[in-house]
Amino acid sequence: MGSAPPAFIGAEEVEKHLPRASLLLPALEAALGNFSSGPAGGVVQPLRTVLAVPGHGGYLGVMPAYSAADDALTTKLVTFYEHLKDSPAPSHQATVLLFDPRNGSLKAVLDGSVITAKRTAAVSAIATKLLMPAFAEVLCILGAGVQAYSHYEILTELFTFKEVRIWNRSKEKAEKFASSVHGPVRVCSSAQEAVVGADVIVTVTMAAEPILSGAWVKPGAHINAVGACRPNWRELDDELMKNCFLFVDSKEAALTESGDVILSGAEIFAELGEVLKGTKPALPEKTTVFKSLGLAVEDAVAAKFVYDAWSAAN
């Protein structure tokens, strides 16, 4: 007898079984700690393969991982495109394949876009909890796309800010963001206006040149730097990179993929997983940057969560 055909779990079903990114927090915290524990942590994850699509300004990323603690075996396939002016397609599209680790059978094909949006924001929330200054009052989001929404949702669910500000390259998109989310958001006309005085800053743009300058950043602020995932792309300038304590999800990935890290020559202080394990301090009183690139094990944990919830309901 052959194995059952794989389930297809589309975006709506993923959303239904993962209504809030915060549901992933315990599993993601454990996974980040395991990832930073080397082979003893039971996470098997090579550096992702990212191949350019010549002539189309696009990239295809292949992200396999196995997490022994979750007994989750997945690979995510993600495409991201720089210029989509005349296309209705989102800039990032993803699919996660979930396998049975016991025999390699494909159990499910899951929409990966919702998973990517939520797990990335959840990891930024973990970094924020550890690294933001005490009494943080002002949240600033630079960018108004998919990740801006997921970051806004989890950061305003977990923390209480007196003010939320947004800036986007095209103001219309920032205004649409401000009128769609549930709480008050101030639309700013420049990145500088949004950043000055902010305690927590999130950069979620497709920029390839710095959009955040260290000169604007309040000493002690925490920055989640989520965009700029190519070795020649930047969101943060050298002044910020050189004058912060730099935390990353993966040292290997940061030194291979992050233009902000590679081109600035900034020294990495710790992986987030090391802070979660208690082997490195968090330093919330310092100016901190969490450079996020996205780990395949985060997708494994999130896909397993969705699949288990879906299975229980079907």
Ligand SMILES: NC(=O)C1=CN([C@@H]2O[C@H](COP(=O)(O)OP(=O)(O)OC[C@H]3O[C@@H](n4cnc5c(N)ncnc54)[C@H](O)[C@@H]3O)[C@@H](O)[C@H]2O)C=CC1
């Ligand atoms: N670290 C991680 O785990 C992940 C990181 N990302 C990255 O996060 C960033 C945001 O992703 P999404 O929200 O899905 O993209 P999106 O396309 O939905 O939104 C991107 C935003 O950036 C703005 N933008 C585009 N080009 C710009 C430029 N040159 N300068 C300033 N702003 C510009 C757009 O107006 C848009 O509001 C991307 O860089 C993406 O690659 C995405 C997924 C996971």
Ligand SMILES: O=C(O)C1=NCCCC1
């Ligand atoms: O981790 C991910 O997923 C991604 N990271 C960088 C940009 C593409 C998607």
